[in-house]
Structure formats: structure tokens, C-alpha cells
Amino acid sequence: YTQPKGSPVRLYQPPGFNPQAKVIRLTEGEKKGCKGCMEGLNVAALGGIWNFAVKDGNGNPVLIDDLAAIDWRNKTAELVPDGDWKAKEGVRHAVYRLGRMLRDRGASVRIVALPGNAKLDDYLVAHGSATFHRLPRLKLNDQAFTDAHIKEGMRAGSTPELECPDVFTGAFVRERYGPSQIIAVGSERLLQLLTAAGHVVLPLAEYRQAQVVV
Numbered sequence: 001y002t003q004p005k006g007s008p009v010r011l012y013q014p015p016g017f018n019p020q021a022k023v024i025r026l027t028e029g030e031k032k033g034c035k036g037c038m039e040g041l042n043v044a045a046l047g048g049i050w051n052f053a054v055k056d057g058n059g060n061p062v063l064i065d066d067l068a069a070i071d072w073r074n075k076t077a078e079l080v081p082d083g084d085w086k087a088k089e090g091v092r093h094a095v096y097r098l099g100r101m102l103r104d105r106g107a108s109v110r111i112v113a114l115p116g117n118a119k120l121d122d123y124l125v126a127h128g129s130a131t132f133h134r135l136p137r138l139k140l141n142d143q144a145f146t147d148a149h150i151k152e153g154m155r156a157g158s159t160p161e162l163e164c165p166d167v168f169t170g171a172f173v174r175e176r177y178g179p180s181q182i183i184a185v186g187s188e189r190l191l192q193l194l195t196a197a198g199h200v201v202l203p204l205a206e207y208r209q210a211q212v213v214v
Contacts, residue, residue: 011064
């Protein structure tokens, strides 16, 4: 595969990839996409984990042309990041944003949970496609994506109600956070959830009273 210098971001569609199929899988890395198609998994590949979108005239992310050209209605989109995505905040956020953008176009989105630090091509060489089909599939409202969902709300200038049914809107003071970092929230239920997830969380009123610097 080749791509001329300065050309737009493209989706790599290996031989055998069918954009009309009911199930489309997306991964990061052209060789992984090739191996996926060799195994009959209908996998297209991004050149980088964030290479699914560009900014429009207002600075908002929109799908690249190759992804936008696919009719995602009534399709299943399976995103197959490397197995260590849960430990990498940026990768987790990218996977979540892509999933949201595809869901907004009508796709049913699932994230394939490769074990450990496995990569798709190596996993298929070692285990084959039959085992791949038995791997866990996560939805976008899985707790693993709580921080990514919050960030997306903050990027849009709001903190919308999370998709988890037991969580309500919170007012966030920090723009970035992770385990052991302080977050100030205005929702008791959201405070409970983030505390359980291992974050250091303060009620918003207590944060203001103490004037904690974060």
C-alpha cells in the first residue's frame, strides 16, 4: 500500500474488504487490516488511531470521506483496537469518539476486547478467526468509557447525562483527569461512580470552599 505525501487521510480497504457487508470491522494499522481480511473478517484499517476524522470549518470533527461514504445504517461496526486500549487514555478516547460518530450514522457499535496487549494480526496468527468470534464485545456505555464520554461532553461545551442508567450530569472543574487526580463534581451519583472507579473526587461545594488548586 502507498499514499502520496500531502494526500488526505484515507481508510485502507484491503483486498476482500466489502463496505456493503452487514458487519464491518475497523482496526489501526494496514497490516492488521490485511490479516483480518485474509481471515474473512471484513476489516478496514486506519493509519493511526485518530485518523478517522478531520475538522470541518467550525473546528468540529467529521468522518473522513472514506468512512462517510459508507452507509452505516443497520450495520454492525466492530472496533478492534490493540488489547491495551483500556490502559491508554488517548486510545480509549479515540475509540469512543469513533464509535459515537458511527453510531450517529446508524451503526450498532461494539468494541472487541483483545486479551492483554494483543494486536489483531498477531492474535489471528496465534488463535485463528474462530476464537476471535468468541472474544468479548463491549458497548459504548461500558464503564471503561466513562472518562471518554465525559470528555466528549466537555469538548461540546456541556456535560450531558452519561449513558449509564445510574449516572446523572455533573459539573466538572478539571479538563483532564485520571486515577488519583482530583475531580470536582456537582452530582452525588456521579461522585459515587467516579469514586468507585478509583478517582479522587470532591463535591463541587467542598471544592470551592477549600479552593483546591488542581
